[in-house]
Each structure stands twice: as structure tokens, then as C-alpha cells.
Amino acid sequence: MARFSFGEEEEEENEMESRANNKRKGQSPTEGGNQNKSQKSAGDAEQLRSGIEDKMGGISVTIDPDALDCFICCEPLRPPLYQCVNGHVACRACSIKLPQNKCPNCSQAIDFTRCRFLEKIIESIKSPCCYSEHGCNKTLSYPEIFSHQETCVHAPCFCPIPKCTFSGTPEKISTHFRSHHESSAIDFQYGKQFKASLAKSEPYIVLPSENGLLFLLLNDKHDKGNNLSVACIRPGGSTGSDFVYELMVSNAESSLQLKASAINVRKWEGVYPSKVFLLVPQNFCSSYVDIVLNVCIKSG
Ligand SMILES: [Zn+2]
Numbered sequence: 001m002a003r004f005s006f007g008e009e010e011e012e013e014n015e016m017e018s019r020a021n022n023k024r025k026g027q028s029p030t031e032g033g034n035q036n037k038s039q040k041s042a043g044d045a046e047q048l049r050s051g052i053e054d055k056m057g058g059i060s061v062t063i064d065p066d067a068l069d070c071f072i073c074c075e076p077l078r079p080p081l082y083q084c085v086n087g088h089v090a091c092r093a094c095s096i097k098l099p100q101n102k103c104p105n106c107s108q109a110i111d112f113t114r115c116r117f118l119e120k121i122i123e124s125i126k127s128p129c130c131y132s133e134h135g136c137n138k139t140l141s142y143p144e145i146f147s148h149q150e151t152c153v154h155a156p157c158f159c160p161i162p163k164c165t166f167s168g169t170p171e172k173i174s175t176h177f178r179s180h181h182e183s184s185a186i187d188f189q190y191g192k193q194f195k196a197s198l199a200k201s202e203p204y205i206v207l208p209s210e211n212g213l214l215f216l217l218l219n220d221k222h223d224k225g226n227n228l229s230v231a232c233i234r235p236g237g238s239t240g241s242d243f244v245y246e247l248m249v250s251n252a253e254s255s256l257q258l259k260a261s262a263i264n265v266r267k268w269e270g271v272y273p274s275k276v277f278l279l280v281p282q283n284f285c286s287s288y289v290d291i292v293l294n295v296c297i298k299s300g
Pocket residue numbers: 070071072073074075090091093094
């Protein structure tokens with residue numbers, strides 16, 4: 001590597017000379033006339049080392065997360081890992097599914113071999129949860145980082161009202177909502193049926209619960225009618241909610257009913273559940289403008 005600092009070169013030359021002199025005198029570099037300087041260098045190195053070592057005794061580095069993704073499934077690499085002769089690395093689950101054992105990157109028809117070196121690196125990566133400031137004290141291995149952060153119960157939630165940027169715990173969101181946007185909500189008690197009315201074009205209405213959580217009655221309007229469902233504003237991932245809801249919409253002749261688990265959302269961004277909802281056909285309700293329905297939300 002080119003060096004442009006003559007001072008540094010001179011110092012290096014002097015040091016080499018000094019080392020050579022010490023060697024000639026039968027002294028190690030830490031002995032004799034150069035002792036102070038060598039001690040200082042060792043001290044500097046130690047200081048530098050402790051400067052880059054973090055609290056967990058490792059070295060803090062920045063890694064582009066894409067660099068550690070499996071090139072087949074594009075998810076973070078999970079050991080055991082396998083590589084082709086050209087070094088393309090994939091997780092085991094992906095490599096055994098490849099048709100005719102061909103690497104999709106280089107089309108080499110070869111067997112994948114174990115890549116223990118990268119496994120060792122992946123397994124050594126540890127990171128605190130990115131929500132540590134919000135109270136999460138988990139230290140995560142590399143493959144766990146992303147799945148944990150999606151479901152971390154300490155992740156902050158966001159106020160559902162458009163253009164409001166307030167964020168915090170579900171309880172803080174609820175308190176904030178009651179003091180700032182209360183007029184646009186229907187309060188309810190768990191296990192008790194209540195009537196809700198929403199315009200067919202309204203994307204959602206907010207339902208504050210008695211214990212300080214906010215629920216959303218979601219309304220996905222489309223050509224054939226409206227898909228209705230319920231979400232709870234809290235972290236924890238979209239599955240495994242312990243709130244069950246029932247929706248019932250009636251007209252003079254018949255009624256439509258749905259019983260399902262409320263999904264969890266930290267921040268509602270206009271995405272509706274694609275699997276479970278109550279479809280209310282366009283001409284089902286007597287009103288052209290509103291949908292009136294009975295709602296009941298039960299705490300599991
Ligand atoms: Zn994969």
C-alpha cells in the first residue's frame with residue numbers, strides 16, 4: 001500500500017533500526033533503550049482494542065444485512081450452510097430443493113458442500129434487540145434478529161389517525177388517542193355486544209377498549225362489497241392474538257356472521273387481512289351509504 005507520510009516512514013525506519021540494534025545487542029524489542037516506546041505501543045494497541053470491543057466482549061462492526069442473505073430464499077442465512085464450487089452459499093433447506101443439484105447462480109451441476117467457516121461467523125454474530133431502548137433486553141443471534149424484531153413485545157406502536165405521528169406502548173397510544181381524537185371512536189367492554197356504524201367508504205373506525213387497548217374495525221371496500229375485520233393495536237406479530245371477535249350484519253331477510261381472532265398491528269398502513277374477513281355484498285345493507293353491524297370482542 002502506498003504511504004504518503006514521510007514522518008511515519010521515518011518513524012518506522014527508526015523503529016526497524018532500533019529493533020535491529022536490539023537484536024544485535026541480544027535484546028527483545030521490549031527491552032533496552034526502546035522499552036518506553038514499545039510499552040507505549042502495546043498500551044495504544046490495548047486501548048484501541050478495548051475501544052472497538054463492545055460490552056459483550058466482541059467487536060462492533062457494521063454489516064450489510066443483504067450480504068448474509070441466502071441467495072435462493074433471500075432470508076438471513078441459517079446454518080447449516082452449503083456452497084457450490086464457486087462459493088455461492090445457501091441454507092440447507094434451499095440447497096436440497098434445487099432441481100438436479102444445479103446452482104441457480106452459476107448453473108454448475110455439482111453437489112453443494114458444507115461451508116463451516118461462514119457458519120462459524122454467522123453463529124458468532126450477536127446483537128441486542130433494536131428495541132432495547134423500549135425495554136427489550138434480549139441478545140439475539142443473527143438468524144433470530146429479524147424474526148424477533150417482527151414479534152418483539154417491546155416494539156412501539158403508532159397512533160392510527162392519519163398524519164398523527166405519536167408512538168409508544170399500546171397503553172400510551174390509547175391514552176393519547178382518548179385525549180386527542182376521542183370523538184372518532186366507539187368505546188366498548190369485552191364480551192358485550194355493541195352496535196357500530198361506518199360509512200362504506202370509511203377505511204376503519206377506532207374502538208377503544210375498557211382496559212386501555214385500541215382496536216380497529218377495518219373496512220376494505222372493493223367492487224363486490226366490503227370486507228370487514230378487526231385488528232388490535234399492539235406489538236407481538238400478526239398471529240397468536242388472544243382476542244376473539246364476532247361481527248354480524250343483518251338485513252330484513254338474512255344475516256351474515258364471522259367469528260375470528262383479531263390480528264395485531266403496530267402501525268396500520270392500509271393493509272387488510274387477506275384470509276379472514278366478513279364479506280358484506282354491495283347491495284346487502286338497506287343503506288347505500290353505511291354499514292350497521294353488531295360487534296363483540298372477547299378477551300381470551
Ligand atoms: Zn435459503
